[in-house]
Amino acid sequence: xxxxxxxxxxxxxxxxxxxxxxxxxxxxxxxxxxxxxxxxxxxxxxxxxxxxxxxxxxxxxxxxxxxxxxxxxxxxxxxxxxxxxxxxxxxxxxxxxxxxxxxxxxxxxxxxxxxxxxxxxxxxxxxxxxxxxxxxxxxxxxxxxxxxxxxxxxxxxxxxxxxxxxxxxxxxxxxxxxxxxxxxxxxxxxxxxxxxxxxxxxxxxxxxxxxxxxxxxxxxxxxx
Amino acid sequence: xxxxxxxxxxxxxxxxxxxxxxxxxxxxxxxxxxxxxxxxxxxxxxxxxxxxxxxxxxxxxxxxxxxxxxxxxxxxxxxxxxxxxxxxxxxxxxxxxxxxxxxxxxxxxxxxxxxxxxxxxxxxxxxxxxxxxxxxxxxxxxxxxxxxxxxxxxxxxxxxxxxxxxxxxxxxxxxxxxxxxxxxxxxxxxxxxxxxxxxxxxxxxxxxxxxxxxxxxxxxxxxx
DNA sequence: CATGAAATGAGAGTAACTCTCAAAAGTGTC
DNA sequence: GACACTTTTGAGAGTTACTCTCATTTCATG
Numbered sequence: 001x002x003x004x005x006x007x008x009x010x011x012x013x014x015x016x017x018x019x020x021x022x023x024x025x026x027x028x029x030x031x032x033x034x035x036x037x038x039x040x041x042x043x044x045x046x047x048x049x050x051x052x053x054x055x056x057x058x059x060x061x062x063x064x065x066x067x068x069x070x071x072x073x074x075x076x077x078x079x080x081x082x083x084x085x086x087x088x089x090x091x092x093x094x095x096x097x098x099x100x101x102x103x104x105x106x107x108x109x110x111x112x113x114x115x116x117x118x119x120x121x122x123x124x125x126x127x128x129x130x131x132x133x134x135x136x137x138x139x140x141x142x143x144x145x146x147x148x149x150x151x152x153x154x155x156x157x158x159x160x161x162x163x164x165x166x167x168x169x170x171x172x173x174x175x176x177x178x179x180x181x182x183x184x185x186x187x188x189x190x191x192x193x194x195x196x197x198x199x200x201x202x203x204x205x206x207x208x209x210x211x212x213x214x215x216x217x218x219x220x221x222x223x224x
Numbered sequence: 225x226x227x228x229x230x231x232x233x234x235x236x237x238x239x240x241x242x243x244x245x246x247x248x249x250x251x252x253x254x255x256x257x258x259x260x261x262x263x264x265x266x267x268x269x270x271x272x273x274x275x276x277x278x279x280x281x282x283x284x285x286x287x288x289x290x291x292x293x294x295x296x297x298x299x300x301x302x303x304x305x306x307x308x309x310x311x312x313x314x315x316x317x318x319x320x321x322x323x324x325x326x327x328x329x330x331x332x333x334x335x336x337x338x339x340x341x342x343x344x345x346x347x348x349x350x351x352x353x354x355x356x357x358x359x360x361x362x363x364x365x366x367x368x369x370x371x372x373x374x375x376x377x378x379x380x381x382x383x384x385x386x387x388x389x390x391x392x393x394x395x396x397x398x399x400x401x402x403x404x405x406x407x408x409x410x411x412x413x414x415x416x417x418x419x420x421x422x423x424x425x426x427x428x429x430x431x432x433x434x435x436x437x438x439x440x441x442x443x444x445x446x447x448x
Numbered sequence: 449c450a451t452g453a454a455a456t457g458a459g460a461g462t463a464a465c466t467c468t469c470a471a472a473a474g475t476g477t478c
Numbered sequence: 479g480a481c482a483c484t485t486t487t488g489a490g491a492g493t494t495a496c497t498c499t500c501a502t503t504t505c506a507t508g
Contacts, residue, residue: 025454025505032455054495064457069496139363160435167410171403171427172435178402179395186391203395211384211396249474249485256486277463288488293465 033071035061040078041126049079049134076140079130084115092155101159102208105152109180109204113197124196128188141184145177152176179207257295259285264302265350273303273358300364303354308339316379325383326432329376333404333428337421348420352412365408369401376400403431 039060043052054075058065072078091111095104116124130137152173157164183203187196206212263284267276278299282289296302315335319328340348354361376397381388407427411420430436 023506028505029455053493065496066457066459067455070455073496075495135367139360139366142363142366143359156435162435167407167423167426168430168435170410171406171430174406175399175403175431178405179399181402182395182398183391186394199391202391206392206395207399211380211386211392247475252474253486278465279463289465290488290490291486294487297465299464 032061032063032067036063036068036071037078041123044079044130045126049130049137074140076137079137080127080140080144082116084112087115088112089151092151097159101155102204104155105176106201106204109200110197113200117196125188125192128184128192132185132188138185142181145181146174149173149177176207179203256285256287256291260287260292260295261302265347268303268354269350273354273361298364300358300361303361304351304364304368306340308336311339312336313375316375321383325379326428328379329400330425330428333424334421337424341420349412349416352408352416356409356412362409366405369405370398373397373401400431403427 036057039057040052043056043060054065054068057078058068061068068078072081088108088111092104092108095107113124127137127141131141132138149170150173153164153169156162156169156173160169162169180200180203183196183199187194187199260281263281264276267280267284278289278292281302282292285292292302296305312332312335316328316332319331337348351361351365355365356362373394374397377388377393380386380393380397384393386393404424404427407420407423411418411423
């Protein structure tokens with residue numbers, strides 16, 4: 001979807017004739033969705049995640065609490081959900097089939113970071129920080145990683161000929177996800193300083209080739 | 225009453241030297257703890273996890289709901305917590321310092337499985353099954369894996385000379401944990417058939433050497 | 449404008465926690 | 479055994495995320 005306008009958070013409906021195939025209803029729904037999101041963001045920045053209740057969010061977004069739950073199944077989803085997943089999935093599919101899939105993954109990860117940063121730079125930080133501070137948010141992050149793991153499994157299976165549901169592929173995909181998740185936590189714990197994409201590259205190196213100094217086999221470890 | 229379970233956990237026949245320094249208070253605490261646990265196990269087997277409320281658990285364990293929460297911070301912890309962690313930590317520390325740490329880890333994992341199976345064979349299955357079925361339980365499993373990751377980091381740092389809090393070590397530890405977690409899910413999804421330790425070995429092979437057929441670099445992938 | 453479909457709001461209900469405070473039970477001392 | 483002292487427990491009220499239902503409003507359409 002090219003619903004870029006939806007990402008324009010505070011922009012009122014002042015762009016009349018830009019989307020022919022979208023009725024008033026759909027437009028309102030997007031607006032409500034975004035209103036709930038941005039209400040949550042500001043409230044969480046102001047008072048913290050736990051102190052922010054659904055009722056407050058509903059008030060500030062000028063909807064009823066019922067509506068909030070109609071749009072987002074859980075409080076964590078308000079903070080963590082976005083529309084990039086489909087874009088990234090297409091991006092992954094668009095990679096050449098003979099490209100080493102680890103390179104494909106690298107490419108998609110960079111794309112993901114670029115999207116997140118240019119579109120809403122402060123949201124990336126907020127998410128990473130909440131991932132560190134709030135267990136429930138971290139849990140939800142893991143859950144969505146696990147979903148992403150399914151895609152990785154598919155990509156790996158496609159290009160290696162291994163069974164997508166076999167133990168080996170599953171373990172590998174999940175270990176990848178775990179490693180990438182840790183990057184975000186590391187970034188947030190260190191004050192969100194530095195380029196996240198650099199960290200991501202370092203992490204991918206580890207996941208691809210093992211630890212830098214002492215190899216996984218560990219027999220040659222006397223490295224000062 | 226379920227005094228049997230408490231006797232099983234303390235096993236006076238096995239460890240005669242542990243008896244003297246435990247007063248009535250401590251003994252009762254252990255008994256209550258175990259009563260809550262076994263009440264939960266049977267109720268969950270009977271009606272499922274979500275259908276089982278804290279009040280029911282408290283009733284069957286013959287304590288008040290307040291007491292349940294005093295012993296376990298969350299409902300998931302009742303199912304997932306045990307006393308093996310310290311044992312395993314000591315086991316890890318007891319490994320020779322020049323052993324490749326991946327081998328150490330392998331050893332400890334096998335010990336963990338052996339403990340869990342001999343002590344309470346059905347609990348391992350229940351946990352694995354709940355991990356698949358109940359998102360909250362899965363989330364809590366990940367959380368405790370993350371805690372275990374800290375130990376892994378220490379072990380890796382000790383033997384490789386790398387920084388325990390550096391990105392590389394953290395990513396590696398977390399990817400390990402993710403992979404091992406997936407083993408349990410895989411096992412449960414396939415009906416808990418076969419030896420869990422065999423699966424664990426296969427997973428460790430993947431984590432140590434990469435995927436079997438197509439190597440991580442992926443350039444030599446034409447393997448039927 | 450009328451008619452049907454979809455979105456919303458209001459409210460009641462559930463269950464996992466949290467907090468507080470008074471009663472009860474275990475511990476050490478005389 | 480009676481005594482203070484500490485720890486554990488139970489009872490109950492309160493919070494909050496989330497669910498369900500139903501009546502009302504709002505959009506779409508012929």
